[in-house]
Amino acid sequence: MTVLGWIILIIVAAIVGAIGEAIAGVKVPGGWLGSIVVGFIGAWIGARVLHFGPVLRGIQIIPAIIGAIVFVFALRLVMGGTRRTTA
Numbered sequence: 001m002t003v004l005g006w007i008i009l010i011i012v013a014a015i016v017g018a019i020g021e022a023i024a025g026v027k028v029p030g031g032w033l034g035s036i037v038v039g040f041i042g043a044w045i046g047a048r049v050l051h052f053g054p055v056l057r058g059i060q061i062i063p064a065i066i067g068a069i070v071f072v073f074a075l076r077l078v079m080g081g082t083r084r085t086t087a
Contacts, residue, residue, distance in 0.1 A: 009057045013039030016059065020068025026076045038075075042068025 001009075014032060017039030021028055028034040039059075046063030053062030 005057065009059070010036055012056050012059050012061075013043065015039070016042055016061070016064045016068050019065050020072050023065070024069050024072035024076070026072050028072060028075060038068050038071055039064065041071050042066075045070055 014036045017028070017035035017037070020038055020042050021035060028038050030037065043059045043064035044067065046065070046067030047060055050063035050066065051060070053060050055061070
């Protein structure tokens with residue numbers, strides 16, 4: 001994969017992670033790096049469970065967003081709801 005391909009992949013993961021945080025209503029620690037991690041893990045979870053929707057740089061967008069939401073909710077349960085929710 002080229003450098004541009006990696007940059008696009010990271011941007012897609014950050015956007016997916018940010019959407020997952022916004023829908024779940026919970027901020028993940030780490031700022032934009034946390035969003036990227038949530039996006040990658042969400043894409044992995046979503047790809048294991050669902051197989052539909054548009055694909056961008058190997059990430060199925062809709063399953064990735066659903067996976068990110070699930071991951072953020074799981075983080076919230078593990079952390080005991082100590083993180084600040086978004087308004």
